Amino acid sequence: xxxxxGKYNDIExxxxxxxxxxxxxxxxxxxxxxxxxxxxxxxxxxTGDDEDAKDIFQETFLKFYHNANSKNEENIDNIGGLLxxxxxxxxxxxxxxxxxxxxxxxxxxxxxxxxxERKELLKLVSMAIELLEFEYREAFVLRQYQGLSYKEIxxxxxxxxxAIKNRVWRAKEMIKDILSPYLEDxxx
Amino acid sequence: xxxxxxxxxxxxLNQDILFSELALNQDLRTEFNKQVKLQVVTQSDMATITxxxxxxxxxxxxxxxxxxxxxxxxxxxxxxLAEGPFSAIKKFWAKHIALNxxxxxxxxxxxxxxxxxxxxxxxxxxxxxxxTGNSVFxxxxxxxxxxxxxxxxxxxxxxxxxxxxxxxxxxxxxxNNSESVTNNYRNSRQVNFRDNSAFESNSYYLHNDExxxxxxxxxxxxxxxxxxxxxxxxxxxxxxxxNDLVNKRMNSFLAFNSNAYxxxxxxxxxxxxxxxxxxxxxxxxxxxxxxxxxxxxxxxxTLNLNQAQQVSLSKSFDKPAQNKWYDNxxxxxxxxxxSYHSLGIExxxxxxxxxFYNNENGQTYRQQQSPTLFWIGAAYRFTYPDIGWQNVIYxxxxxxxxxxxxxxxxxxxxxxxxxxxxxxxxxxxxxxxxLIYRLQGTTYAPFKYGLTFGGGINF
Numbered sequence: 349x350x351x352x353x354g355k356y357n358d359i360e361x362x363x364x365x366x367x368x369x370x371x372x373x374x375x376x377x378x379x380x381x382x383x384x385x386x387x388x389x390x391x392x393x394x395t396g397d398d399e400d401a402k403d404i405f406q407e408t409f410l411k412f413y414h415n416a417n418s419k420n421e422e423n424i425d426n427i428g429g430l431l432x433x434x435x436x437x438x439x440x441x442x443x444x445x446x447x448x449x450x451x452x453x454x455x456x457x458x459x460x461x462x463x464x465e466r467k468e469l470l471k472l473v474s475m476a477i478e479l480l481e482f483e484y485r486e487a488f489v490l491r492q493y494q495g496l497s498y499k500e501i502x503x504x505x506x507x508x509x510x511a512i513k514n515r516v517w518r519a520k521e522m523i524k525d526i527l528s529p530y531l532e533d534x535x536x
Numbered sequence: 537x538x539x540x541x542x543x544x545x546x547x548x549l550n551q552d553i554l555f556s557e558l559a560l561n562q563d564l565r566t567e568f569n570k571q572v573k574l575q576v577v578t579q580s581d582m583a584t585i586t587x588x589x590x591x592x593x594x595x596x597x598x599x600x601x602x603x604x605x606x607x608x609x610x611x612x613x614x615x616x617l618a619e620g621p622f623s624a625i626k627k628f629w630a631k632h633i634a635l636n637x638x639x640x641x642x643x644x645x646x647x648x649x650x651x652x653x654x655x656x657x658x659x660x661x662x663x664x665x666x667x668t669g670n671s672v673f674x675x676x677x678x679x680x681x682x683x684x685x686x687x688x689x690x691x692x693x694x695x696x697x698x699x700x701x702x703x704x705x706x707x708x709x710x711x712n713n714s715e716s717v718t719n720n721y722r723n724s725r726q727v728n729f730r731d732n733s734a735f736e737s738n739s740y741y742l743h744n745d746e747x748x749x750x751x752x753x754x755x756x757x758x759x760x761x762x763x764x765x766x767x768x769x770x771x772x773x774x775x776x777x778x779n780d781l782v783n784k785r786m787n788s789f790l791a792f793n794s795n796a797y798x799x800x801x802x803x804x805x806x807x808x809x810x811x812x813x814x815x816x817x818x819x820x821x822x823x824x825x826x827x828x829x830x831x832x833x834x835x836x837x838t839l840n841l842n843q844a845q846q847v848s849l850s851k852s853f854d855k856p857a858q859n860k861w862y863d864n865x866x867x868x869x870x871x872x873x874x875s876y877h878s879l880g881i882e883x884x885x886x887x888x889x890x891x892f893y894n895n896e897n898g899q900t901y902r903q904q905q906s907p908t909l910f911w912i913g914a915a916y917r918f919t920y921p922d923i924g925w926q927n928v929i930y931x932x933x934x935x936x937x938x939x940x941x942x943x944x945x946x947x948x949x950x951x952x953x954x955x956x957x958x959x960x961x962x963x964x965x966x967x968x969x970x971l972i973y974r975l976q977g978t979t980y981a982p983f984k985y986g987l988t989f990g991g992g993i994n995f
Contacts, residue, residue: 373599373601376601384592385585385586388587388588388591393581402590405595406591406594406595406598409595410595413599470581470584473577473578492575492582493578493581516539520539520571523574524571527574528570
């Protein structure tokens with residue numbers, strides 16, 4: 349960790365991953381520091397489960413590293429997008445193997461309490477996100493959590509920009525409806 | 537439209553339309569508020585998400601990489617946590633720990649002095665006091681005025697040459713503003729100042745070309761005779777011998793509960809000119825006697841110097857700044873040999889940027905780092921009180937020769953020293969520091985420079 353790689357851009361670091369081990373290690377560490385949180389947030393909010401998110405998160409970075417070492421001459425220009433794409437594919441595989449367990453009827457918010465603890469609120473948000481269909485959830489997370497542009501999301505999800513806009517809009521509406529009692533409380 | 541607005545994709549025209557509608561429509565406002573809150577909530581949620589340490593360890597272990605350090609993990613977490621107002625304050629405090637510590641110390645010292653030595657700030661209550669050095673005896677009727685003052689301001693009234701038998705009364709001295717007293721003090725062996733008298737160098741010079749009183753005192757010192765300063769100062773019983781004051785600068789407000797004010801700016805042995813020269817002034821301007829008899833000085837100052845050599849450090853992987861309370865601070869203890877020369881030790885902690893080339897396995901790496909190093913060294917300080925302002929501000933220069941764990945260190949500074957009272961002092965100066973270290977046969981000398989300031993106490 350002694351060598352400094354903070355000054356290199358993502359692409360330079362990505363190329364360095366296929367270099368000698370000390371160089372590759374330092375480059376990987378730098379990229380990990382830059383994107384670990386985003387990737388984990390995506391995994392956590394899309395899967396809705398800590399353990400699953402952890403597994404997918406680890407798998408994402410392993411695949412990412414092996415991808416860089418595969419001598420594949422593909423043109424990479426967005427490392428963040430690449431990582432999310434890998435994570436997304438893993439999430440889709442995960443989704444295929446697991447059914448949605450939560451039902452919207454189970455999700456009731458009592459508004460009697462005037463003050464929600466911050467942690468509880470965030471838990472509610474994550475639960476609300478889990479209630480969304482995968483494509484809406486994904487679009488919402490990429491837009492709201494990752495701060496990606498509609499165009500970037502469209503590239504990652506291989507969908508049109510307008511479709512993504514629509515998904516994000518619908519996701520917001522659904523979450524807003526679920527959290528409505530709380531949001532009204534906040535608004536007052 | 538609300539979604540577009542929150543996405544930052546709404547043009548100005550449509551923004552105007554949206555806000556017009558919001559002004560009129562309560563439901564729309566509620567909807568707008570909900571959307572904004574939703575955005576805030578998701579951002580807060582994002583800030584709380586951190587990759588678990590075990591997941592990070594697993595990733596690195598799977599790839600055969602070393603497990604990231606605790607600092608790295610902490611940094612990873614710290615980058616993701618939302619910052620509340622208290623953490624922002626904490627961060628600010630940690631970032632400027634050195635500056636904040638010095639300011640706090642100065643504040644505490646000044647506060648303590650104000651609380652425990654209020655007499656200094658009450659000195660101006662004496663209506664006869666003249667801090668400007670202008671004589672209160674400038675009018676014709678000096679004697680009357682003098683005696684009138686003596687009731688309210690106890691003053692030194694006379695000094696006596698026992699050997700010659702010459703006694704000058706207060707009225708003699710005060711009889712004429714321009715009058716010269718030409719008695720010969722060559723053979724004087726003892727000088728007593730008693731009762732009520734006033735000496736103002738700006739106004740009352742006792743000219744004696746053959747032998748000034750400083751020579752008298754010099755003779756006395758050489759011959760071992762005692763000059764009892766406290767009998768000299770309004771008949772005080774305190775036993776403070778002039779001999780003891782040799783080499784001690786008398787320059788500020790150290791109260792002795794006497795009613796005369798002594799404010800010399802020079803050491804007694806060198807420039808003890810009571811008359812004729814302004815260095816040693818007996819002034820009736822304040823009811824305190826101010827004599828600096830301090831021998832030691834303790835000081836703390838900041839070392840936030842600019843690095844001449846810049847390094848680009850990774851926020852994630854290079855050791856982050858520790859921001860310990862003693863970083864970028866130095867502590868000095870000096871013994872004052874006299875008014876000019878002090879010697880002591882100084883130590884401190886500060887980062888030094890290092891850029892060097894390291895040859896490993898035939899490959900040369902350019903490495904850069906900024907370790908915080910502890911250093912300690914011998915300090916010499918030269919103060920020059922002969923010039924300055926109001927006996928409060930003087931120039932000084934200081935050099936330190938010492939070392940760190942990686943190599944020798946030299947530093948030097950010049951600046952001004954401010955002593956509003958004899959107990960406390962402040963320094964403001966320009967400082968340069970150079971660290972020297974060797975690596976694989978090459979010598980490197982990172983250099984720092986900038987402003988330094990601090991405070992200290994004399995005792």
